[in-house]
Amino acid sequence: METIKKDIYTVSKLNGEVRQLLEGNLSRIWLTAEISNFSAPASGHWYLTLKDSRSQIRCAMFKGKNQSVNFRPSNGQQVLVRGNISVYEPRGDYQLLIDSMQMAGDGLLAAQYEMLKNKLAAAGLFAHDTKRALPNNIQRIGVITSPTGAAIRDVLHVLQRRDAGLEVVIYPAQVQGDTAPAQLIRAIELANQRQEVDVLLLTRGGGSLEDLWCFNDEALAHAIYQSNLVVVSAVGHEVDSSISDYIADIRAATPSAAAELLSKDKQHKQQHLQQLSLQLSRAWHHHLQGRSQHLGLLEQKLYRQDPKRRLQQLSQQFDEAYYRLHTAMTFRLNQIHLTLQQQHSVLMAHSPQHTLQLQVQQLEYLQHTLQQRMAEMLSDSEQRLSKGAQLLAAVSPLATLKRGYSITTDEQGNVIDDAANLTLGQTVHSRLNQGQMVATVTHIIP
Known part of the structure; x- marks a missing residue:
């Protein structure tokens, strides 16, 4: 066990x-x-x-x-x-x-940009000690960009003005759209394979965040980091910033600024100073970024120990308990309401008022039936009386009198129906159809 x-x-x-x-x-x-x-x-x-x-x-x-x-x-x-x-x-x-x-939307792109930047920074791809300086004697520059864009025209114009002896090799690639990162990567790999230039310039003109998005590609960042050739990034305007700018050995604010940086003239020392200033700024930025990450960890630790976290948990628990109570009370009230309706129906069915109403209805029905029956009986009696009257009239002596006959009675009112019952001199009464007469018997015929 x-x-x-x-x-x-x-x-x-x-x-x-x-x-x-x-x-x-x-x-x-x-x-x-x-x-x-x-x-x-x-x-x-x-x-x-x-x-x-x-x-x-x-x-x-x-x-x-x-x-x-x-x-x-x-x-x-x-x-x-x-x-x-x-x-x-x-x-x-x-x-x-x-x-x-x-x-x-744009917020998603910005968040993806920050997530990738933090990821690459954590992997050490932005580290200052990995950055390489420009070669001392640049004779040939490789430019990775669109051969028809404004950036290549600006670069060539500046190089022609400052150092016409520099040679330029263009590695054409799309600098916008879904297929651009793959073409930019192939151009970097091709330049490293040929080893025909002293430095690479990755550049394009300004645009929106979506336009410059191909320079925020993670695979492109690794290709720049793994390049054997020094890479200068000059993407967009001075205010624009891309992942390629952080990965590259040197970042220039614009394509023209990159061309000036790569060409030699009396301002070379000043440009070098600017480069050192930029590197210092980057180092300071990375230092601040590290401190910011450390501060974020401390903030997370403080957040986990914050009493408001417990209050938030209790508040959420209260909301759920309130919802369950409201649901239970609603269900219980519905049950009580249904029970009251059923009991009311039973009570109404057995109430004296209901019984009295039924009896009143029954009495009204019986009265109606009685009246109807009495009317029928009265009608039947009237019909029988009428028939009896008709029959009585048919056998009545009065009807016989109407046909010219008369009824003769003695003084006592006895009907005389046999002449043998008469006597001479007897007074008789005869009833006619209209009126009566009195007569004295003077002659008897048997």
Whole structure:
């Protein structure tokens, strides 16, 4: 039987250590994805899911952070976010705590640029001790650029003016578009294979971030770094900056400035001084970048120990508890309402008022039936009476009188129907159809 170890974790302890492990090993990251399941409860915090075609991750952006977002997020929207990986301990879910959000587009390119620059800097490709100085005696310059662009015209014009004896070898390549990085890499490799020039100039004119994007290619950066020939980068205008500028041995502000740097004249010492100044500036920049990275690590450490982190966890937990309570109360109220409706129906079915209504309805029905039955009986009686009257009239003596007959009675009112019952001198009464007469019997005929 396996011996139970003394160090037994609770779920809370395990989730807490996982959170510290993730927050300690994953620094602040950039992420681009599509928003789904966005919600904004009354607390002011935002909860959402970021997803691509294959995966998704839960995210939270607390009130103090989302107030700086200049648009209202919605489901289906592509965004670029920056945040820290953490663990929501009560549920054991890992999540991204967002501190910056912007619409995808130029912001994505800028973020990709910064990510690649940080990656190459961490790999040592920007290190000052890897940079090489210009050869002392430059006789032939290799120019990698578009043969029809403005940059080559500026370079040739400056070289012709300052040192017409310099030879120029052009290695044509596209300097814009998806296929440009591969052509630029092939040009660098070809120049290194031929070894026919003393220095390489990688250049093009100014443009937007998208126009210059091919000079921010990681493969091109490694090709420049691995070049045996000294590489001078002069991409865009003075304010423009590309990865090739950081990787190259020397960076010039413009194509014309690069041509002046590569050509000899009385200003050579001044240009060399400018080069040293640029190298010093780069070294200072790298020093500041290193200090910035160190500061970022300290900031991450401080962030993990910040009491606001616990408050954010509790605030998120409160929002979820409030949602569950609201759902449970709504469900319970619906059940109570349904039960009350059922009990009301039962009560109404057994209430005296309901019974009285039924009895009133039954009484009204019986009264209607009685009246209808009495009317039918009265109608039947009238019909029978009418028939009886007709029959009585048919057999009535009065009807016989109407035909000219009469009824003779004695003084007592007895009907005389036999002459033998009469006596001479007897008074008789005869009833006619109209009126009566009194007669005295004077003659009897048997």
